[in-house]
Amino acid sequence: MFKIQEIRELIKLIDKSSIDEFQYENDGEKIVLKKNETSIQQGLEQAAAPAAIQTAPPAQAVQPAAAPSAPAEAPAAPVAEKKEDANLHKIESPMVGTFYASPSPETPVYVKTGDKVSKDSIVCIIEAMKLFNEIEAEVNGEIVEILVENGQLVEYGQPLFLVKAE
Template sequence: MKAKELQELLDFIAKSGLNKVNIETEEFKISVQREPNTKQIVSMSAAPAPAAPQQAPAAPTLAPAAATTPAAPAAEPASSASYTPLKSPMIGTFYRSSGPDAPVFVQVGDTVEKGQVICIIEAMKLFNEIEAEQAGRIVKVLVENATPVEYDQPLFLIE
């Protein structure tokens, strides 16, 4: 399990309100227990046979508990409350332009219209043009060019 995946799992557990979670696969065994003061204790031990495809079943077992408990408030500054995130509709690799030598689709400060192409996400060798879901001004680019993105991950902030 990569450090980023571990951090995402810990964040998910923190937001879900669960006090104890045990996950065991052929690749690893992880136990997370939270004390009433929200301090997190993590212990992880590796097992010999790595099996990446078996990591996926662990997440659905936690999802129903998260749906029944309220989420923790976001730790974003109050100034970003008026901004709307433009989120990734799929998993893939994020590109700001159509090619290495091409200009970027949008920059900070640009005004975009609904339906305007703002980036490309490559998924399984297909390049998907991602369009703005609303009109507004780009305030911040949240993802570096040519980096992987997850489903529903914020890509841009728009006002």
């Protein structure tokens, strides 16, 4: 059965490409992804209810539409209201995946609240489709808040850290 992370990554890739429809079938499982204006709302509703995608029978086609980043911006609204400061920079997830605060369970976390970071400091890892991607701070400053938990699934564009820029 397709994992929700794999489906989300496919949606993201198709959204960035020029193809309008994608079909894949393997061992009786089938997925159909279509990109067009009329089905964006339908895709948003399906993305909001991932259980519906996971419980679909293998022979049934799942047709989510790719939306640029509207679902990913929804969780950011409470953070913006909570911390309104011109000097705060949000480090956002560049992809859908799993957030890891350290390179392995036995090693210490990359950063903690109060740590100083530079532009090229690695702050976390996002695992997407078995690839571990190191995420850099992209700004000099101090970590003010860590917005996600270790092992949590994150969306494209979801804020991960708040950094007080220097």
